[in-house]
Amino acid sequence: MCGIVGYIGPRQAPDVVLQGLKRLEYRGYDSAGIAALDDNGEIVVRRDVGKLANLTAQLQAAPLDGRIAIGHTRWATHGAPTQRNAHPHLGMNGRVVLVHNGIVENYKELRDELTAEGVRFNSDTDTEVIVQLAERYMAGGLSLDEAARRTLRHLEGASAIVLMSADEPDRLVCARIGNAGGITLGLGDDEMFIASDIPAILEYTRRMVFLESRQMAVISTDNFTVMDLDGRAVSPKIHTISWDPVSAVKGEFKHFMQKEIFDQPRAIIDTLGGRIDHENSSIHLPEMNLTPELIERIDKLFIVACGTSYYAGLVGKYMIETLARLPVEVEYASEFRYYNPIVDGRTAVLSITQSGETADTLAASEQARSQEATLWSIVNAIGSQSMRLADGSIPMHAGPEIGVASTKAFTTSLVDLYLLACVLGNLRGHISPAELRRHAADLTRLPTLVGRALEKDAEYQALAERFHKARNFLFLGRGINYPIALEGALKLKEISYIHAEGYPAGEMKHGPIALIDETMPVLAIVTKNALYDKMISQVQQARARGGIVIALATEGDEQIRQEADHVIYVPDTPPLLSPVVNVIPLQLLSYHIAVRRGADVDQPRNLAKSVTVE
Numbered sequence: 001m002c003g004i005v006g007y008i009g010p011r012q013a014p015d016v017v018l019q020g021l022k023r024l025e026y027r028g029y030d031s032a033g034i035a036a037l038d039d040n041g042e043i044v045v046r047r048d049v050g051k052l053a054n055l056t057a058q059l060q061a062a063p064l065d066g067r068i069a070i071g072h073t074r075w076a077t078h079g080a081p082t083q084r085n086a087h088p089h090l091g092m093n094g095r096v097v098l099v100h101n102g103i104v105e106n107y108k109e110l111r112d113e114l115t116a117e118g119v120r121f122n123s124d125t126d127t128e129v130i131v132q133l134a135e136r137y138m139a140g141g142l143s144l145d146e147a148a149r150r151t152l153r154h155l156e157g158a159s160a161i162v163l164m165s166a167d168e169p170d171r172l173v174c175a176r177i178g179n180a181g182g183i184t185l186g187l188g189d190d191e192m193f194i195a196s197d198i199p200a201i202l203e204y205t206r207r208m209v210f211l212e213s214r215q216m217a218v219i220s221t222d223n224f225t226v227m228d229l230d231g232r233a234v235s236p237k238i239h240t241i242s243w244d245p246v247s248a249v250k251g252e253f254k255h256f257m258q259k260e261i262f263d264q265p266r267a268i269i270d271t272l273g274g275r276i277d278h279e280n281s282s283i284h285l286p287e288m289n290l291t292p293e294l295i296e297r298i299d300k301l302f303i304v305a306c307g308t309s310y311y312a313g314l315v316g317k318y319m320i321e322t323l324a325r326l327p328v329e330v331e332y333a334s335e336f337r338y339y340n341p342i343v344d345g346r347t348a349v350l351s352i353t354q355s356g357e358t359a360d361t362l363a364a365s366e367q368a369r370s371q372e373a374t375l376w377s378i379v380n381a382i383g384s385q386s387m388r389l390a391d392g393s394i395p396m397h398a399g400p401e402i403g404v405a406s407t408k409a410f411t412t413s414l415v416d417l418y419l420l421a422c423v424l425g426n427l428r429g430h431i432s433p434a435e436l437r438r439h440a441a442d443l444t445r446l447p448t449l450v451g452r453a454l455e456k457d458a459e460y461q462a463l464a465e466r467f468h469k470a471r472n473f474l475f476l477g478r479g480i481n482y483p484i485a486l487e488g489a490l491k492l493k494e495i496s497y498i499h500a501e502g503y504p505a506g507e508m509k510h511g512p513i514a515l516i517d518e519t520m521p522v523l524a525i526v527t528k529n530a531l532y533d534k535m536i537s538q539v540q541q542a543r544a545r546g547g548i549v550i551a552l553a554t555e556g557d558e559q560i561r562q563e564a565d566h567v568i569y570v571p572d573t574p575p576l577l578s579p580v581v582n583v584i585p586l587q588l589l590s591y592h593i594a595v596r597r598g599a600d601v602d603q604p605r606n607l608a609k610s611v612t613v614e
């Protein structure tokens with residue numbers, strides 16, 4: 001997934017674009033570049049491989065001026081991350097320049113056709129065919145927007161683009177086809193912005209328009225028009241974003257991930273906001289549009305997601321099957337879309353996605369739609385494709401999550417799942433008003449319990465000091481905490497590059513216990529619940545084989561001190577909500593280990609914040 005920014009207005013456009021790219025660097029950081037129209041009306045491009053800091057240094061040495069510019073941070077798909085493949089890309093006559101997010105699946109045949117017509121290519125990317133086509137259409141007399149429309153008709157695959165031309169210096173043209181990451185218009189006073197994501201332009205304006213797939217927009221300093229790819233005008237909704245710009249900056253924290261971990265009590269309060277009516281002991285999810293007819297009809301729920309969001313779905317299964325007695329299947333979105341799942345008009349398919357733009361998750365949702373399913377989504381990014389696609393949604397309200405490793409989006413999606421389980425349970429007649437009151441009270445206490453887990457940060461730092469040189473790590477859990485073992489392993493491996501595995505503790509004796517020795521730290525989730533004694537037995541088996549065990553235990557549990565080498569205590573939490581609290585130490589342990597290993601916590605190698613390509 002790449003980051004795109006465009007600007008037209010009275011400010012120094014290259015500065016606005018560079019600042020926006022800094023806010024988007026988490027989307028991809030293989031290379032970066034900016035193109036501006038200078039005072040002579042010529043397109044000037046600066047670009048470099050690697051982090052944005054390299055481009056920033058170039059711009060300090062050779063500044064760019066201009067009132068209109070576009071920029072890009074790249075997560076390479078086609079063409080190695082080199083200077084020659086960095087965006088922006090110019091047409092061969094230097095009259096049109098482009099930034100692009102997505103994949104042109106038929107770029108080889110388009111490149112062959114254009115080469116046969118005499119076009120000289122300057123990169124190995126799929127992207128370049130777009131700008132060469134657009135420039136040729138403009139050379140044939142078409143306007144920039146018409147050239148863009150014609151060009152898009154040739155493209156197969158999902159793309160989001162911004163075009164700028166020296167022959168039309170008072171406008172930018174942007175468009176999106178398919179799910180290649182969003183295109184957001186920021187509406188200023190005598191200035192306009194384009195960005196892949198809200199944080200890039202939130203400091204300038206809160207008024208935003210989100211392009212749908214197969215829409216394009218033409219922006220000038222004081223106007224914008226949106227149309228479909230046949231040129232028919234569209235009247236889009238203008239959203240007012242309530243996020244505060246501060247939430248999109250690090251503040252006193254060292255990393256976005258650290259800030260977002262400590263942001264979780266507030267985020268959960270925002271997630272609960274307006275949804276619990278204590279007076280009437282009821283829980284409201286108005287955006288879900290749950291009618292009695294729909295509740296009557298739905299007899300199965302499929303949860304589809306990727307990565308951390310998939311692990312949230314595994315926790316959600318326990319919550320919803322326990323409280324609502326609705327059968328739940330949880331599947332990786334990348335698997336769901338290819339194995340012909342049993343889905344029909346009586347199935348609800350819930351996607352869980354922080355970005356709302358993950359290609360596999362969107363494709364799974366669209367497949368479910370084609371099989372008559374009801375689509376629900378738990379999503380953080382307001383205005384994202386996943387939110388717009390769904391028949392009903394539960395926004396996470398976590399605020400922007402910048403760190404590539406997902407933390408507050410994970411815990412707020414667990415809260416959304418619990419809210420959904422309570423509402424479904426009540427509507428399906430499995431939860432009485434008195435029980436609903438208790439669930440509401442449990443949820444209300446959650447931010448405080450999470451806050452208490454965060455207070456133990458010094459302990460997690462000490463453990464990180466002890467274990468940051470480990471080469472492998474094993475995370476064990478059972479029941480509703482088995483997904484937390486998986487999530488703890490993912491957090492550790494994706495930011496510290498230590499190989500880590502999450503495993504259902506009961507499975508250890510069927511093979512993995514062969515891994516245990518004094519070089520294999522084992523983190524076991526042994527908080528108080530019906531499986532406590534089973535977990536104690538697993539801890540004993542691991543230690544009997546020389547394993548070093550770190551136990552995550554409930555405050556007040558003295559027995560565990562005899563069983564484990566290290567103990568992390570968390571506050572006593574109702575079992576169905578315990579994953580929200582139990583994940584906190586795992587997030588911070590991974591964070592501190594990664595910091596001690598000198599890893600790039602917010603932008604781990606090879607990763608991007610949202611994977612908008614297959």
Ligand code: AGP
Pocket residue numbers: 306307308309352353354355356357358361404405406407494608609610611
């Ligand atoms: C989580 O730490 C990872 N960054 C990754 O697994 C992420 O959860 C996954 O790509 C899904 O992203 P989404 O929630 O935006 O769909």
